[in-house]
Amino acid sequence: MTLIRQFIGEVLRARRAAAGLTLRDVSSRAQVSLGYISEVERGQKEASSELLSSLATALDVPLSELLGDVSDMLKVHEADLMVNLEHEKVSLPAA
């Protein structure tokens, strides 16, 4: 199962790269430990609402855009799952 925190991590990392910021930059701007941000980016830790808010400010991105990115990634993922499900149905022997 792919979890939302993994998509949130990917979005945060992509937005940080797009802004040309290092983990150290974001850590210093958001006043959050570098290790914690790194774990969140790798989808290993849940980001609290407060942390997401601080990271959005540090990245200069509205929270609505971060969540919009996550929603878009989930939509693509859900569509892929549906396609795989259809393929599985097709390859099952007829009852």
Add this chain to the structure above:
Amino acid sequence: MTLIRQFIGEVLRARRAAAGLTLRDVSSRAQVSLGYISEVERGQKEASSELLSSLATALDVPLSELLGDVSDMLKVHEADLMVNLEHEKVSLPAA
């Protein structure tokens, strides 16, 4: 500061109401305690990625849609904040 967990709570409650489900229904479908879901709906507890996934399944709504709702609500909220900020600027005495 309004936090994402409050918007997530509002979205979950609205989606549950739209589906005509009680807290008890969702609790039983998602195999999560009624008290925990109630706290999440009131924005008092963070929902883990696993819980959000279970609740989306229980509500029969794709996760991407739940997050899309939250992103939309945040966008309206951010726009309101900008308007308030502009009003404050206008009402400040000229320097």
